[in-house]
Amino acid sequence: MCVPILAVRACYSARPMAITRHHYLLLGLALAAAACGPATQPSRSAAAAGEELTFEGSWNAAGSRHTISLGEGRIGSIVNLKGTMLLAGPGRPGVGFQSEVIGLVDSATGFQGRSVWTDEHGDQVFSQLQGEGTAAKNRVMGTVLSGTGRYAGVTGSYEFSWHVVMEGEDGAIHGRAVDLKGRVQLGAAAAGSPR
Numbered sequence: 459m460c461v462p463i464l465a466v467r468a469c470y471s472a473r474p475m476a477i478t479r480h481h482y483l484l485l486g487l488a489l490a491a492a493a494c495g496p497a498t499q500p501s502r503s504a505a506a507a508g509e510e511l512t513f514e515g516s517w518n519a520a521g522s523r524h525t526i527s528l529g530e531g532r533i534g535s536i537v538n539l540k541g542t543m544l545l546a547g548p549g550r551p552g553v554g555f556q557s558e559v560i561g562l563v564d565s566a567t568g569f570q571g572r573s574v575w576t577d578e579h580g581d582q583v584f585s586q587l588q589g590e591g592t593a594a595k596n597r598v599m600g601t602v603l604s605g606t607g608r609y610a611g612v613t614g615s616y617e618f619s620w621h622v623v624m625e626g627e628d629g630a631i632h633g634r635a636v637d638l639k640g641r642v643q644l645g646a647a648a649a650g651s652p653r
Contacts, residue, residue: 510614510643511549517557517618517635518542524629528564535563537631543575543638551612551642552577561587569598581607589620596620598635602642611645 519541528534543555554577561571571587583605589598602614618635625631 510641511551512639512641513545513547513550513616514639515543515545515547515550517544517638518632519557519559519634520630520632521559522629523563523625523631528566531565533563533565537561537563537571539631539633543635549641551583551609551614551644552581554578555583559587573600579607581605581609583609583612585616600640602640605645609645612642613645614640614642616640 519539521537521539521541523535523537525533525535537560539557539559541557543557545551545553545555552575555575557573557575559571559573561569563569569587569589571589573585573587575583575585583602585600585602587598587600590596596619598618598620600616600618602612602616604610605612616639618638620633621636622631622633624633
């Protein structure tokens with residue numbers, strides 16, 4: 459039961475010099491009242507180095523594509539994308555990242571690229587990307603290679619389907635990742651860091 463602190467003040471204003479057991483009881487109740495509040499959830503234990511953690515998320519990016527014809531309906535493109543990646547789940551390596559991707563798309567052989575994720579502290583995660591690169595088969599697989607700062611020693615993999623939202627005649631593109639999910643193993647620097 460929470461008792462207002464004003465009850466203690468009322469007792470002391472009536473008899474300021476006399477402190478009795480009754481006053482100590484009211485003071486104890488007042489301190490208990492100050493401690494009343496919603497129960498807090500215990501913090502999740504820190505992940506150990508090498509423990510596999512899973513995550514999912516969303517990624518939106520915009521940038522440019524330069525395309526050339528390779529003859530007989532085959533095209534090649536260089537893409538440069540920048541955007542925001544937000545991760546969810548208890549195993550996420552971080553919450554939000556600025557992401558950048560450069561890549562080469564060949565309509566016959568697929569997509570090869572490299573990606574950098576940068577968090578709010580400037581720590582980075584590096585990965586390589588490989589995909590089928592066609593409109594019918596656009597699944598992209600990412601392999602986490604390493605990282606800096608709190609992501610030093612991180613490894614893992616992730617995958618998503620890439621959907622183009624808008625493509626301009628000048629090569630401007632905007633797209634998003636669908637069904638982004640993955641798993642990581644933290645290095646010693648990242649294990650135990652708050653996320």
